[in-house]
Amino acid sequence: MAPSVETIIQPDWAAQQEITLTVKRDDLLHPVISGNKWRKLKHALLPAIEANTKHIISFGGGFSNHLHALGYCCHTLNIRFTAIIRGDYSQNPSPMLLDLISWNTDILYVDRKTYQQRAEPNYLKLLQHQYPDALVIPEGGSQLQALQGVEEIIQELQSQYDYILAPVASGGTLAGLIQGATKDLKQHNCQVLGIGVLKGEGYLEQLVKDLLRNDTDTNNWQINHNYHFGGYAKSNYELTQFCHDFYQQTEIEIEPVYSGKLFFALQDLINKGFFPKKSRILALHTGGLQGAR
Numbered sequence: 030m031a032p033s034v035e036t037i038i039q040p041d042w043a044a045q046q047e048i049t050l051t052v053k054r055d056d057l058l059h060p061v062i063s064g065n066k067w068r069k070l071k072h073a074l075l076p077a078i079e080a081n082t083k084h085i086i087s088f089g090g091g092f093s094n095h096l097h098a099l100g101y102c103c104h105t106l107n108i109r110f111t112a113i114i115r116g117d118y119s120q121n122p123s124p125m126l127l128d129l130i131s132w133n134t135d136i137l138y139v140d141r142k143t144y145q146q147r148a149e150p151n152y153l154k155l156l157q158h159q160y161p162d163a164l165v166i167p168e169g170g171s172q173l174q175a176l177q178g179v180e181e182i183i184q185e186l187q188s189q190y191d192y193i194l195a196p197v198a199s200g201g202t203l204a205g206l207i208q209g210a211t212k213d214l215k216q217h218n219c220q221v222l223g224i225g226v227l228k229g230e231g232y233l234e235q236l237v238k239d240l241l242r243n244d245t246d247t248n249n250w251q252i253n254h255n256y257h258f259g260g261y262a263k264s265n266y267e268l269t270q271f272c273h274d275f276y277q278q279t280e281i282e283i284e285p286v287y288s289g290k291l292f293f294a295l296q297d298l299i300n301k302g303f304f305p306k307k308s309r310i311l312a313l314h315t316g317g318l319q320g321a322r
C-alpha cells in the first residue's frame with residue numbers, strides 16, 4: 030500500500046502557542062482494513078503466504094478491528110480463518126461479525142473464562158494440537174513481527190516531530206512507533222506519547238516493554254492514563270460530542286473507542302500547556318471506524 034497522507038489540521042483548540050498539529054491518516058490506508066491493523070499484520074501475513082499457510086486462528090471481542098482486518102485478508106487470500114470471540118453473540122451478531130460471516134469465517138464463541146487463557150502457553154498448545162496446520166496470531170495482532178510494519182509509519186514521515194501520539198490497547202502500535210523513532214535519525218528527539226484507551230496503568234507499559242527490543246531507547250516514551258473514560262469502549266456525552274465537533278472542524282471522522290480518546294487527550298493536554306511552545310505534534314489516526322458501526 031502507498032504511504033498514508035500526512036496532513037496539518039487546525040481545529041480552534043490547537044491555535045495556541047504556535048503549535049503545529051499534523052495527522053497521519055492511517056484510517057485512509059484501505060477501505061476495509063483498519064489502518065494500524067494492516068501495519069501489524071503485514072509482516073505476519075507475508076511469510077504465511079510464502080509458507081502456503083492454509084489456516085489462521087486469532088482472538089478478539091465482538092467489534093474487534095483486528096479480527097475484521099484479518100478476516101478480510103484471509104478471505105481475499107483464500108486462507109481458512111477461525112475467530113475465537115469473547116462472549117456469545119450468536120443471537121445478536123454485530124456488524125463486524127456479520128462481515129466475518131459473509132467472509133466464511135469459522136466463529137467460535139467462548140465464555141470470558143476461556144477467553145482469559147488466550148495467551149497462556151498450555152491453552153495455545155492445546156489449540157495447536159487441535160489445529161496442527163494453523164498459524165495462531167495473538168489478540169490485536171500484537172506480536173514481535175507487528176513492530177516492523179508499524180515502524181514503516183515512522184519511515185514514511187515527511188517532517189520532523191517533537192511528539193508522536195497514538196492510542197494504546199494491546200501495545201503493538203506504540204512499541205513499533207517507539208522502536209521506529211529510536212532508529213530514525215530524523216525523529217531522534219521525538220517523544221512518543223501513548224494514550225491508554227483502557228484502565229491499564231502499569232499493565233500497558235509492561236505489554237509495550239515485552240515487545241521492545243532490549244537495546245531500544247526507553248526514555249523516549251510514556252503512556253498517559255487519564256483519558257480512558259472508565260475503560261475499554263466506555264464513553265460519555267462529552268467524548269461523543271467531542272468526536273462530533275472534531276469532525277465539524279476538520280472533516281476527519283473519529284470514533285469514541287480509540288481515535289476519539291486520542292484527540293480528546295490531545296486537546297486537553299494542549300489546553301493545559303503540556304506541550305512547549307512551537308511543538309510539532311503528530312497524531313496517528315489508527316482508523317477503527319468499522320467498530321463504531
Ligand SMILES: *Cc1c(COP(=O)(O)O)cnc(C)c1O
Binds near residue numbers: 066169287316317
Ligand atoms: C487496535 C487498535 C488500536 C490499538 O492498537 P494496539 O496496537 O492494540 O495498542 C488503536 N486504534 C485502533 C483503531 C485499533 O483498532
